[in-house]
Amino acid sequence: MSDFNHRDGVDDRGKTARLAATAVGAVFLLVGILGFIPGITTNYDTMEFAGHESGAELLGIFQVSILHNIVHLLFGVAGLAMARTAKNAVVYLIGGGAIYLVLWIYGLVTDKMSEANFVPLNTADDWLHFVLGLGMIGLGIMGRQALRGSTATATGR
Secondary structure, eight states, X not given: OOGGGTGGGOOTHHHHHHHHHHHHHHHHHHHHHHTTSBTTEETGXXXXXXXXXXXOEETXXXXXXXXXXXXXXXXXHHHHHHTTSHHHHHHHHHXXXXXXXXXXXXXXHSOTTSTTOOSOOOHHHHHHHHHHHHHHHHHHHHHHHHHHHHHHHHHTO
């Protein structure tokens, strides 16, 4: 079998978390890149580095800025790097999901026209962050359970 299936001394079940983190990381990279492409990002000429004044919207829905796109790119790189081991993949998914739930709450309580909305975030971003947070945590929990099952199998428990 391939090395992908046996890292960390874990059987194919460790692959669940690694594949999930790889997929999530790749999507974040793609979103970060798409945020810099005029046409896919509407009102591209109004994009600011940061702040609520940025009028650019990915797919005409999600408000973005240069900083917002860079955060997506970095989150994608982190996902791909952490997907190298099953344990780190679980940390990425659960920790990243928790970060996105915090961003969801931050977006809900922050006035969209204030300086505090520096990323920037709109209502569509807020609810996407909620879904991402729950989804990533769910994937991380499934990956963690698969790891526990494979560890018990490997140790004869």
